[in-house]
Amino acid sequence: MAEFGAHLATNLAPNRPSIFEVLAQENLSSGLRSAFLYLSNILAESNPNRYLVLRSWFDEIYLAFDVIVQSSHLKAYNASFAEKFYGLQRVPLNGSNLTSNHFLKSLVFLSAYPYIKRKLDLLYSSLKRTEAERGLDTNSKAYYFVKAYPLLCLVYETTNLIYQIRYAVGNASHHSLLVRLASVQLQNFVKDSDTSLSEQWVGWVFAKWVARGLGLGLSFGAFFIQFLDFFYTREDTPVSISSLPIPPPPKRNQINSKTAGLCLLCNEKRRNDTALSTSGYVFCYACIRGFIARNHKCPITGLPASLSHLIRLYPPGN
Secondary structure (H helix, E strand, C coil): HHHHHHHHHHHCCCCCCCHHHEEEEEEHHHHHHHHHHHHHHHHHHHHHHHHHHHHHHHHHHHCCCCCCHHHHHHHHHHHHHHHHCCCEEEEECCCCCCHHHHHHHHHHHHHHHHHHHHHHHHHHHHHHHHHHCCCCCCCCHHHHHHHHHHHHHHHHHHHHHHHHHHHHCCCCCCCCCCHHHEEEEEEEEECCCCCCHHHHHHHHHHHHHHHHHHHHHHHHHHHHHHCCHEEEEEHCCCCHHHHHHHCCCCHHCCCCCCCCCCCCCCCEECCCCECCCCCCEEEEEHHHHHHHHHHHHHCCCCCCCCHHEEEEECCCCC
16 A cells, blocks of 8 residues: 555656655754754853853844855755755746746745744743733733734644645645745756856856855754764753852842832832842843843843743742
8 A cells, every 4th residue: 555655656746755855854944943053052151251142142143144045055956955955946836947036935935934933932922921920901912912823823834734734645736835835846856957058157156156065064064063962961951050150249229128129120019029040139030031031141140041040939928
């Protein structure tokens, strides 16, 4: 039965990649981001003064890097880095060459869409925590966003699953909604034996060499980052408090009857008192959790911190 299915899938389209190839290239793209995030965490923990900006602005820095990588590969190979790695290429639905419209659509869905999706996920998590701690105004945009966003994600993931199932059985030429919206389909890479004059254009040659260099660099870089894992702790392992300098105590003029009991972030009466063990300062739980998740450092001392350093306090009478 399996042999018949494999034979049928091969006869449907000779250049059609298997479902395993198209899913593997997607996993490679997400895996590369995780690897570079891990590297930025290592650098930030080893030298916070110099490399903390890499972790604070990682999404923006990686977006710029990803745009360069993907645009150069699309220009040179009509494929993203991960697609080229697995021997795939993008072909328009009409069978002609990729136009500037196809190029821009592909670049948006390869680089801009994952960035926007991560930001929306962070916004949803932040608003969800705020709703749990303080509640949200039922007439506010934030309230409607918290209610609607999970449904939108469910519709998107369900649509993608349907595309993958149909692609696996040979009833669709696209394995995901984003590829369909880009007006392209994936095929096995076929090298053109005829060298046209347009291929001799300086921009095309430059893009090809840039893509080749970035591809080799990313391939070796991924293995190097995995190699570092043997010498450093995991990403979710907290920084040792004993290895951090002792933070200075707050100045006397900062402590008075007006500021006592107030959160140092929102300047309001603290709710669910939470101490940051790397510095000893106390904040609202929702305030400090959101700040640490975004900036990975203490808002007062600037010392590196993670969510594992938060300690809930239970003062008498609460």
